Amino acid sequence: MGVTIRDVARSAKVSISTVSRVLNDKCNVSDDKRVRVENAARDLGYIPNPAAQSLHSSRTGSLGILLPFVSGEFYAEFLNGVDKTAQGGDWLLMISTSHNSEEELRAALKGMYRRVDGLLIMAPNITAESVLLQPHDDIPIVFVNTRCEDEAISLITFDNYGGMREMTRHVIAQGHTRIGFIRGPVMAFDAAERERGYRDAHAEAGLAIDERLIVPGNYSQQSGHDGAVRLLGQRERPTAIMASNDDSAIGALSAIREAGLDVPSDVALTGFDDVPSARFTVPPLSTVHVPVRELGARSIQVLMECIQTRRIPDPPHFSMDVEVRVRAST
């Protein structure tokens, strides 16, 4: 079951090494035999067994992608960028999701052992260093949107802090002083960074923060909805609500409208990520644009380079620009 190089050799009446040469080196083979081999291979529908190739070369042609819990448009966009770029380099993708703890991540890492030539790890609630603390395969690893100080580790991020600080400045510039904030997941580094941006912009402006204005969330629409309900129920209702991402902003939007309030005249609203839907909410959502697809594309590009050059990129850390997009919700 399955045609092997031997079958091709027999059919072309040459040795298996000649077949191998034709299919790889492409040199030192007479035209006569080359043609015979090529025809035989085509007729038989021969495809080299990747396991055998990998066993010999210790390369697999696959890239591993480790993601946290995948939900919503953000990850779909990211994967789009990743997959398209990987296909361009003729790599296959081994994807594993739902790794929120170090333990789960490590298990997944182990599962990918020797099955991939490089790894892309997005782990916002873990530090890159902690993952690499354990002995691991010596394949290149690129971290994305992960906390990482070590300059010996390749990292692609975007400016969670600066983006939210800019957005907060924008909201403050609109005259708001009581600004609600719906947090992201407790353990997520990007959520913490975004909150820091919110806080620092307040400090800059000399505005004190009422801690009751900061409510928990987890990036989901539901949590955004619940967060907004909570904020709007307070005696001194905030005049603006900043959600930690677009999904929770979408949830918040529905809660605001349920409360019979208007956006932006009663309550201004902002998000983060700029997922495709953000342009199509009513009103369109002011948000921080993150080039998500490009993020995926670049991450894979860097990973492919690491694999090729066997060295981490210089500089090892790269941050993609984000940009405040003011639409009609503020």
Added chain:
Amino acid sequence: MGVTIRDVARSAKVSISTVSRVLNDKCNVSDDKRVRVENAARDLGYIPNPAAQSLHSSRTGSLGILLPFVSGEFYAEFLNGVDKTAQGGDWLLMISTSHNSEEELRAALKGMYRRVDGLLIMAPNITAESVLLQPHDDIPIVFVNTRCEDEAISLITFDNYGGMREMTRHVIAQGHTRIGFIRGPVMAFDAAERERGYRDAHAEAGLAIDERLIVPGNYSQQSGHDGAVRLLGQRERPTAIMASNDDSAIGALSAIREAGLDVPSDVALTGFDDVPSARFTVPPLSTVHVPVRELGARSIQVLMECIQTRRIPDPPHFSMDVEVRVRAST
């Protein structure tokens, strides 16, 4: 580079066959040696080389997932179900997306040759038969949401036709007679089925369809927006708009509001899929609930069974129930 079975054997002072036995069979090994091997393997951090295992067993431990263009929450949800179930069975996922033509799909199929033990193919714009027409690996294949008549092919679908027919009945029951329809991608089988449901419900009710009420789209928010603009610009404006999926409904919603019209009092609106966001639009979207995550989970489950039993399931075709969810947009 890389600990092999030989290293473990040397360290435990046994032969490699004993190591192999301990790690697999678990029988016919003295307790003494078993312990030594287990310790050595643990201390050395030994993980069997999957390429070597695969070369011998011709099994890979991976499942291939072939998807069309991935966008939005639908695929994120689907992948959630898929990944979770696969992890439960200890399978790794090889995912490849953006296969819209038979040619691309076939190339991807070829790329996965011998790298996976089974395939999940979602190809709404291709027939299952056409894919399998070409000689292919004899691994189990499960098609999802694909056109397929052949009972020798395993298929999981949901009722695109019935769902949209029910929804159309609902809209007609609300008294609407001019109902706009925003189509899905031209080549997509599910989009055609949904349109058929729309048409048949009209026929049932004795309502003639003004063909100008059917406008093109491609499931994206933007196309939904553009479609709605087009529909609302007609002299005899429709009093209801049915989008072929939730994303395009979300786009349509924004266009309706831009036109200064209210949903549902001026124009009723419906979607299809019931992605998480559908509950959080303003107003919440009436839509056809598709158990997307369960769809992914079940598909993988069926695939795992096919691999285990080496036979296609009985019955080979399975359709998941969908259900009209009436919310505030109608």
Added chain:
DNA sequence: CTGTTAGCGCCTTCAA
């Protein structure tokens, strides 16, 4: 230019 051969790492008969 071409064929023979030795592994890559693992599992599994086959003897002992």
Added chain:
DNA sequence: TTGAAGGCGCTAACAG
């Protein structure tokens, strides 16, 4: 219960 040896399919030295 154990070890030696063959082979999975392929590539790359090594002879010819």
